[in-house]
Amino acid sequence: MDMTNVNPHEDTLTFKKWFQNVWRGFSTAIKGMGITFKYVYSVKPVTIEYPEVREELPKNSRSRLFNDVQNCISCHMCATACPVDCIYITAERREKDAPKLKTSDGTAIRLDLKQYTIDTALCCYCGLCTTVCPTQCLTHTTDYEYAAYTVDSMKYDYTSPEIVAWRERLVK
Numbered sequence: 001m002d003m004t005n006v007n008p009h010e011d012t013l014t015f016k017k018w019f020q021n022v023w024r025g026f027s028t029a030i031k032g033m034g035i036t037f038k039y040v041y042s043v044k045p046v047t048i049e050y051p052e053v054r055e056e057l058p059k060n061s062r063s064r065l066f067n068d069v070q071n072c073i074s075c076h077m078c079a080t081a082c083p084v085d086c087i088y089i090t091a092e093r094r095e096k097d098a099p100k101l102k103t104s105d106g107t108a109i110r111l112d113l114k115q116y117t118i119d120t121a122l123c124c125y126c127g128l129c130t131t132v133c134p135t136q137c138l139t140h141t142t143d144y145e146y147a148a149y150t151v152d153s154m155k156y157d158y159t160s161p162e163i164v165a166w167r168e169r170l171v172k
């Protein structure tokens with residue numbers, strides 16, 4: 001080997017650069033691990049183990065709608081206010097000699113509600129329908145677990161017994 005062209009000063013510079021690179025790699029790894037350990041040991045987790053753990057939504061959340069049909073007067077105000085027309089109501093005038101009915105706030109019920117359906121696949125959860133409801137029978141709930149396999153099954157008729165059973169489960 002010809003040693004006549006080897007510059008000892010250049011060798012020192014190469015070693016210095018190598019050492020700096022190694023040190024930079026090591027120190028940034030330590031810094032990164034420090035941040036990881038900080039999150040593991042001292043920062044409160046913001047995620048939960050769903051569905052084992054469930055978050056309670058705030059009471060004023062605008063989630064799944066519920067119509068307490070016993071207090072609905074079939075006035076159609078909710079359907080008129082709905083910007084996406086996803087509320088379908090069928091009601092018939094009550095017979096003149098039929099017993100008088102009232103809602104819990106004393107409003108006379110003049111129509112027999114036959115069907116009250118909301119297509120929640122179309123609903124944008126704006127809350128306009130609940131705002132205009134004169135008897136406040138239409139409300140948002142805090143239920144967010146009602147995913148379905150078909151779009152059609154997201155239409156809920158609030159006169160059906162399944163809906164009443166769902167509501168009873170929810171308020172338990």
Ligand code: SF4
Binds near residue numbers: 082083084123
């Ligand atoms: S929340 Fe809005 S979009 Fe949904 S049913 Fe009510 S008015 Fe219609």
Ligand code: SF4
Binds near residue numbers: 067072075089134
């Ligand atoms: S606004 Fe209220 S009372 Fe009137 S039809 Fe809608 S849910 Fe029933």
